[in-house]
Amino acid sequence: MLLIYTVSKHPTETQFMDLIDQNKGLIWKVCLFYAATETDRQDLYQDIILQAWKSYPGFRQESKFSTWLYRISLNTALFARRKYRPDIRPLPVELANSASPYSDNEPFEIMHVAIRALNEIEKSLVLLYLEGYNYDEMEKITGISGGTLRVKMSRIKQKLKNFLK
């Protein structure tokens, strides 16, 4: 029993690598919305993994690994924003297209640019919404109350509609 506890408190590098492998799409989505250039995305991607590794001993398994990783990823992207976001203007479509692993589909890229134009917190809410989190889970990750989240999400959807008109 003691051995099991010790193992879970001090996870091996291999366990961590496996978990990251299963969730690397999640990290990339955060990078896609928070870093302006391909170099910045790669830097942010690496920083999220290193930050997650540093914080992993504190992961208490009270929530899913992906939820915990979202929290770490968003915190890393938001709090180190001086490095990744020297320019707060929305990206031009051509730049947003660069090296996206997702699609070369134009409507997709236009939506991507529209999301990039949202403010930092709105972007994190969109990311969580796209990931399929419900309002309770979003509240746990962001700390924003359920009522405010609902209002914010409906405003975000309206903003995106207006942008795409």
Add this chain to the structure above:
Amino acid sequence: MELDDFRSLLNQADTTNLPGAQEFSLKDGHAYDPFGQIKKRCGWIFLFFAATTVIFIPFLSSDKNPLFIILYLILSIESLVALTGYWQIRSMERARGNIKQNLVSRIRHLHAIFRSYIYLNTFFYILLAFILEYMIRDHFISGSIFENIAFPVRLVFYLAFIVFQYIQKRRSFQKNYSSYLSSMIQLLNQTHEE
């Protein structure tokens, strides 16, 4: 395109070629730290002070050179302020919890750094002026140039030094932390209902 259509396209993406954790040096690698350089500088100032204390403590107890004592006291104040900054940056990095809790904690620690830079620093320099004046009046540092300077001149000197320190520390805070603090406040405001 609606947000839900975007979600399905996003989830169809092929992410198999993205680098895994094995491609990064986990044990030696360091994530970007916005205050890494400042933290290092604060650590060095404190270490310099500790080393100076060890080396000069025998001279401090025997030789009562006023200039030496003043320099030592100034170094003590600077190292104390640096240590407070170092401690606050470390506490800020250790913050756990959701995004909003982290934001609140960062802002609180940045305000604590501001207080130590401005209020603590000024308080100690005022205290230093009092100690110095007490030492001069009670001849603890007799035979020094300070005794030959008239009190009003000394007072002007103290005031000028304290004002200089205040301006210097304020500038330093603005250069190192101010824009980060305003971006954190801006982020916190974004979490509130409009």
